[in-house]
Amino acid sequence: MACEKIFIRELHQRGLxxxxxxxxxLSALHEAKGFETAEEIYERVRRLSASVDISTIYRTLDxxxxxxxxxxxxxxxxxxxxxxxxxxxxxxxxxxxxxxRIVGVPIHEVEPLxxxxxxxxxxxxxxxxxxxxxxxxxxxxxxxxxx
Amino acid sequence: MACEKIFIRELHQRGLxxxxxxxxxLSALHEAKGFETAEEIYERVRRLSASVDISTIYRTLDxxxxxxxxxxxxxxxxxxxxxxxxxxxxxxxxxxxxxxRIVGVPIHEVEPLxxxxxxxxxxxxxxxxxxxxxxxxxxxxxxxxxx
DNA sequence: CTTTTTGTTGCAACTGGTTGCAAGATACCA
DNA sequence: TGGTATCTTGCAACCAGTTGCAACAAAAAG
Ligand SMILES: [Mn+2]
Ligand SMILES: [Mn+2]
Ligand SMILES: [Zn+2]
Ligand SMILES: [Zn+2]
Numbered sequence: 001m002a003c004e005k006i007f008i009r010e011l012h013q014r015g016l017x018x019x020x021x022x023x024x025x026l027s028a029l030h031e032a033k034g035f036e037t038a039e040e041i042y043e044r045v046r047r048l049s050a051s052v053d054i055s056t057i058y059r060t061l062d063x064x065x066x067x068x069x070x071x072x073x074x075x076x077x078x079x080x081x082x083x084x085x086x087x088x089x090x091x092x093x094x095x096x097x098x099x100x101r102i103v104g105v106p107i108h109e110v111e112p113l114x115x116x117x118x119x120x121x122x123x124x125x126x127x128x129x130x131x132x133x134x135x136x137x138x139x140x141x142x143x144x145x146x147x
Numbered sequence: 148m149a150c151e152k153i154f155i156r157e158l159h160q161r162g163l164x165x166x167x168x169x170x171x172x173l174s175a176l177h178e179a180k181g182f183e184t185a186e187e188i189y190e191r192v193r194r195l196s197a198s199v200d201i202s203t204i205y206r207t208l209d210x211x212x213x214x215x216x217x218x219x220x221x222x223x224x225x226x227x228x229x230x231x232x233x234x235x236x237x238x239x240x241x242x243x244x245x246x247x248r249i250v251g252v253p254i255h256e257v258e259p260l261x262x263x264x265x266x267x268x269x270x271x272x273x274x275x276x277x278x279x280x281x282x283x284x285x286x287x288x289x290x291x292x293x294x
Numbered sequence: 295c296t297t298t299t300t301g302t303t304g305c306a307a308c309t310g311g312t313t314g315c316a317a318g319a320t321a322c323c324a
Numbered sequence: 325t326g327g328t329a330t331c332t333t334g335c336a337a338c339c340a341g342t343t344g345c346a347a348c349a350a351a352a353a354g
Contacts, residue, residue: 017320053334094270113260122284123241137269200304
């Protein structure tokens with residue numbers, strides 16, 4: 001867990017504190033392979049300590065998201081999903097409405113759009129939190145499969 | 148209200164019914180100048196009939212959205228906002244995090260991005276529901292004003 | 295006009311997520 | 325080491341929005 005060192009340093013820089021709860025959430029995110037719901041991450045943390053509250057999970061995921069360690073994607077089914085992105089280039093997320101798969105697109109692919117919005121509308125877009133919905137290559141041809 | 152005729156025709160085409168509640172929501176949306184929350188639209192409808200339930204407002208806004216009459220924008224403050232878009236070209240919405248203003252961008256401005264996603268990722272994006280966050284021209288220079 | 299069909303509504307319960315607050319814990323310093 | 329300032333937590337209440345369901349009402353048929 002190389003990012004724990006970085007995490008602690010960034011916490012200190014912001015005058016925030018390292019707590020067992022924050023360590024457990026970070027650890028749970030390392031266990032998880034891909035995107036998981038807050039409830040799934042909560043279950044992982046409970047295996048480490050039963051007394052943690054779900055609101056602490058949400059608060060910690062939000063903190064990690066704002067620190068750039070975690071991507072948060074609203075998959076359109078009423079539950080957000082979270083995954084570690086530590087050290088990766090920030091990206092836009094594509095959610096397939098057929099199969100539910102989430103793909104990250106490096107933000108430089110979107111640079112032309114950013115420039116156009118800046119030039120035409122004077123708008124400086126922050127693409128850290130953007131999610132686009134549609135159909136992936138697999139799901140485009142075939143009949144839409146259940147999620 | 149030119150769109151009421153179209154609304155009735157489209158309802159019939161889908162085997163759905165015209166109800167007083169649906170007429171009142173459409174009328175409330177015509178009264179509203181710009182984007183309003185469900186609660187604000189609910190208040191407008193209540194002035195016409197006190198017994199309508201807020202769940203009916205949500206269900207009707209959702210229906211109108213799916214029929215393409217209404218744009219729905221998550222302004223990032225925990226409340227969605229709705230506005231009539233009848234007959235307009237579909238567009239992406241820009242939300243300024245400084246002043247809260249919502250601007251519509253015609254979808255053809257975003258066409259190059261769509262093509263890139265199609266070519267590079269095989270992903271067919273549906274941009275009807277996209278909202279981008281950032282800072283508008285006014286709010287970029289000055290210190291961020293309260294919403 | 296009456297009946298029948300089927301879509302719609304109000305209501306209450308529920309969902310994922312947020313928030314105010316007092317108790318508890320961390321970091322820092324004497 | 326103990327004391328203090330301040331951050332964080334668990335908890336319970338709350339929020340916007342959704343949903344199951346039985347009563348109701350629009351449309352169509354007779
Ligand atoms: Mn956040
Ligand atoms: Mn619009
Ligand atoms: Zn797919
Ligand atoms: Zn602004």
